[in-house]
């Protein structure tokens with residue numbers, strides 16, 4: 004067969020395109036995020052040939068470090084967070100790391116940063132990464148602007164600013180922050196990070212829905228009973244996180260950003276293209292369509308809870324108030340469950356249940372779409388443990404997107420159980436990332452850093468999106484601060500408080516807990532099948 008002369012031009016590099024020459028300045032270079040996430044992600048990208056030949060990192064922070072200290076600290080970080088990495092590769096990578104000691108209140112320190120960037124990466128595009136406490140975001144952007152380090156879009160060298168979460172503490176502070184940074188930067192230069200959007204499996208929600216025809220026609224109120232979005236964590240307040248978390252709480256920490264982003268991907272309409280704004284426009288529409296809260300719906304459709312002592316994975320775990328750097332009388336929620344309605348033509352009447360919490364039974368993030376049961380129940384349904392079966396209620400079909408761990412997509416349906424009786428049992432089909440593609444799934448931060456360097460804002464949140472998300476969270480926070488509904492409690496290691504079960508209470512609706520075991524009792528005529 005003749006070779007296709009165009010074949011090579013149609014071939015996509017398997018890892019995607021390499022970024023343009025760039026210098027990355029990290030504010031908060033001595034902090035945890037830099038060690039745990041940013042430097043390991045950059046190192047991994049370097050190893051996979053994704054960084055441009057001309058690339059440099061300049062760390063900026065108050066500690067009296069120099070280049071040598073920064074390099075040896077980051078070598079130690081890589082030993083911890085990229086275990087087994089080749090020592091030579093680590094040294095070569097760290098040789099591109101530089102450090103400027105600086106104080107945010109000192110204009111000359113910003114000028115020193117500018118001079119260093121010019122020395123190590125002359126004329127290259129610049130990414131300023133704000134990995135600091137949120138109250139420093141505005142002073143940093145102002146300092147960059149006064150030192151002439153951020154230029155208007157389309158001026159060379161280009162400059163972009165990455166802002167970590169939390170973007171504001173509530174709607175008013177998010178608006179203030181947008182206005183403050185917007186005085187110096189165009190929206191196209193601001194990259195607000197939500198690391199959930201960098202997860203392969205979150206992006207796959209979009210591809211699964213819009214690259215296939217068979218499920219999308221069912222994604223609407225005619226076929227879907229409800230959707231559950233769960234981000235359960237087994238961790239508590241390790242590594243001194245209590246200080247931040249006790250001020251934030253689960254609603255601000257996880258729901259306002261990560262869970263609402265998952266909601267957007269699950270509920271949005273197909274975008275007209277993969278253009279960043281085409282996608283973000285559709286996401287904003289979802290957030291704006293969420294039914295406004297009333298005091299009554301907040302009381303009935305939100306649950307806030309805090310963990311008390313218990314055990315996770317067989318190990319004793321303290322209650323939240325006993326955790327390191329948490330107030331002994333803290334009233335911060337460590338668990339949230341919400342029932343939201345998305346008032347669009349497609350989703351009218353379909354509840355979306357969102358829940359997240361610390362110190363839950365296991366760490367798992369899933370989006371589960373539960374379909375309606377067939378209009379007529381022709382068959383008896385059994386649930387079996389080996390050969391021991393119980394008669395049970397008909398199991399609805401469920402499509403479950405497992406984001407982490409063991410990323411997969413599972414479809415459950417009823418099939419005739421082999422026996423002399425006409426009974427059905429719920430069975431499943433499963434697609435697993437690991438079994439299908441035996442390769443490294445890029446870490447969220449790798450994908451997001453690469454996108455900033457390439458100038459692709461698709462996976463970053465726009466200001467109107469952030470504000471729409473705060474508009475959902477704000478009224479809830481206000482009612483909660485007035486004690487409505489009251490705080491519920493759950494033991495560390497449980498799946499949450501009892502009050503959360505009442506949110507779903509309806510036939511065929513229970514929380515889909517991945518570790519739930521099947522009934523063990525031997526009762527009913529189905530037994531022994």
Ligand code: BG6
Nearest residue numbers: 168198236238256257261368407
């Ligand atoms: C962060 C939150 O944004 O996300 C943490 O601040 C949370 O509290 C973390 O633990 C969860 O991220 P992941 O990627 O582990 O699901």
